[in-house]
Amino acid sequence: MKNPGKKPVPGMVAGLQKLVGDLQKAATKEEFSLAGKVCASTSLLGFLPDGVSYCGHTVQSLAHQRQFDEVAWLLLHGQLPDDEQLSDWDALIAESAGGLQASIGEMFSLLPPGVRPMDLLPFAISLLAFFDPAPSDVCAAASVARVGRILGQLPRLLDLALNGGPVVRSAGTDNPSMLSQTGESLLSWSGRLLQILRGGQCAVTVEEDAAMNVLMICQCLTEMRPACFTARASAASTRSLFAALQSAATVYAGQTINDPWQWAGELLRSFLTPDQAEGWYRSRDPEGMPFGFASCVPDARVRLMRDASGTLLGTIDRIRAAAAASRLEKILASRNQLPTIDWAAVRLMTLLEIPADRHALTIAVARIVGWSAQALEQQKSGISLLPALRYASES
Secondary structure (H helix, E strand, O other): OOOOOOOOOHHHHHHHHHHHHHHHHHHHHHHOOOOOOOOOOOOOEEEEOOEEEEOOEEHHHHHHHOOHHHHHHHHHHOOOOOHHHHHHHHHHHHHHHHOOOHHHHHHHOOOOOOOOHHHHHHHHHHHHHHOOOOOOOOOHHHHHHHHHHHHHHHHHHHHHHHHOOOOOOOOOOOOHHHEOOOOOEOOOHHHHHHHHHOOOOOOOOHHHHHHHHHHHHHHOOOOOOHHHHHHHHHHHHHOOHHHHHHHHHHHHHHHOOOOHHHHHHHHHHHOOOHHHHHHHHHOOOOOOOOOOEEOOOOOHHHHHHHHHHOOOOOOHHHHHHHHHHHHHHHHHHOOOOEEOHHHHHHHHHHHOOOOHHHHHHHHHHHHHHHHHHHHHHHHHHOOOOOOOOOOOOOO
16 A cells, blocks of 8 residues: 655665666667677587587597598588598698798797787787788688698797797607607697697697697687677678688787686696685685686587596696696586586696696687688678667757
8 A cells, every 4th residue: 555654765766776777778788789689690610419510510529530620621611621632731731831931930039028928819810911922812712721821830930939949849759659650740730739839848748639639629619709700790891811810819819818718727727636726716705716617508528628638637737737627617516607618628728738828829729710710601601790880960
């Protein structure tokens, strides 16, 4: 019953006013947001009841049976290569690595000390664009060839930037298990990248090579994230693959200024026991875990990277890190928080002994293939992702 003689509680009025204001803001944001709006469709990535697929092939089968360079071909062409195509593709990558212009590497000597590793990627892509042998050719075949050249040249550039020179060597007596009968290195493309990222201080084992391959395959393509959208929009607007990769890498680098990959990697390395990891987490209540966990359906790629991590428990430091990660995952699971592919990647990169400040760079190198495939697919669709803006009119 209405009581005209009684005034509403001031706190209730303020609460209702805030609620109305929040609803109005939400309506405004929805009106001017791309969230939930479908711009196009993709055949690159699929989420199945029993896993994740790239171009119709489950990631499980790709990670167990294929190398990263084969998956790169798959994403760029829509189908797996035959033996001849793979041979030509690998030859392009190898020849590009050997033909890197010396003057490109000299550019890195002019950079100021202390440059963040992730910031090297947009710069490296820009340098490679200047030396592209056919810069005006924007057809799909020329763009695919560019990706092959980037896969060949980028690790060499990063080697110069991070280590001051070539560290990938046939290794003689360092690692006999990774040499052919002729003394040539049997490391995969992923294994050679791992050796560069670790500074060439120790040889890469068969297990580490395989685990790095799983990491690169699982991380090369993601659901639509800002860098993916930027790659699509740039490619549709300019027809230039280099423009798409430069913009995607720049957005990704900007997002990681306060680097969550590095934070998570250093955190995992800091725990000496699972109890210490649990104590750290519980001391944060109610803040929770700020990176790498979400309330979502488990991603099959998380399981793949976790299985790969299990093959790397050869030292006390690795066992400690894995045990701490498992304890955190168990606690968070009790709160309906599951590890994402980002956390699984941090765990795997930590066990692979990639320096924490190079984690974000590692992921970005993998995603160059996905960004390229997204850009080429967008160009093929003929849809221009151009925004619309409402301009103010004079009253």
